[in-house]
Amino acid sequence: xxxxxxxxxxxxxxxxxxxxxxxxxxxxxxxxxxxxxxxxxxxxxxxxxxxxxxxxxxxxxxxxxxxxxxxxxxxxxxxxxxxxxxxxxxxxxxxxxxxxxxxxxxxxxxxxxxxxxxxxxxxxxxxxxxxxxx
Amino acid sequence: xxxxxxxxxxxxxxxxxxxxxxxxxxxxxxxxxxxxxxxxxxxxxxxxxxxxxxxxxxxxxxxxxxxxxxxxxxx
Numbered sequence: 001x002x003x004x005x006x007x008x009x010x011x012x013x014x015x016x017x018x019x020x021x022x023x024x025x026x027x028x029x030x031x032x033x034x035x036x037x038x039x040x041x042x043x044x045x046x047x048x049x050x051x052x053x054x055x056x057x058x059x060x061x062x063x064x065x066x067x068x069x070x071x072x073x074x075x076x077x078x079x080x081x082x083x084x085x086x087x088x089x090x091x092x093x094x095x096x097x098x099x100x101x102x103x104x105x106x107x108x109x110x111x112x113x114x115x116x117x118x119x120x121x122x123x124x125x126x127x128x129x130x131x132x133x134x
Numbered sequence: 135x136x137x138x139x140x141x142x143x144x145x146x147x148x149x150x151x152x153x154x155x156x157x158x159x160x161x162x163x164x165x166x167x168x169x170x171x172x173x174x175x176x177x178x179x180x181x182x183x184x185x186x187x188x189x190x191x192x193x194x195x196x197x198x199x200x201x202x203x204x205x206x207x208x209x
Contacts, residue, residue: 005162072179073167129166 002069009069016062020055027052056114077128085121089113139200144172146190146197161185 004012031048040048067078093113099105147157147168154172158165161182170176171186177198178186187194 006158006164006167007162071161071163071167072182073170073176074164076176077166 003071004069006071006074009066009071009074012069013062013066016065017059020058020062024052024055024059027055077125081121081124081128084124085117085119088120089117092116138174139177139198140174141171141198143168143186143197146192147172150190160189 027048031052035044035048037045037048063078063082067075067082070078096105096108100107147154152160154168155165158168161168163182167176167178171178183194183198187197190197
């Protein structure tokens, strides 16, 4: 593990994060306006789905790299937030899964669990900011 | 979880006239790291403790106190 320090790690993270977010938004907008997913060929829909996901994979890689390279306290905070995000997402996935098995709710799009992870991750980081170590 | 140590980092920093952000810059850590160490919410690792000691020209024991040394001295 190469610890580069807070400044370098943050700079390297931002250099990857912001361009990838711009690419993500551009692909989402382009595919929303130009592709009719109900009539498009399956390979076009598949290509769009993979195209939208690729920048997100790169952002996830950037998050992983930042936790390796940043200073120890920031790393601890990030890992705690990821832990909380992961556990809350897993818990809610189980809950929704059993609600489905017992026919209480209809199917739920898996997509929302990714969003839930980042919501819980952000919430944990926010709690840390207010001085309470989660 | 072990008990956190006391330290005189805030005193040393203000003696130098540095803000938390300036000290964080010199140590290449986040400002939140400096705040967490100063307020006793976080104990630094040995490499960071050495870096702090080196920056202020003191020994680690002069800056950080785990309470054991003082208790032993009192006995």
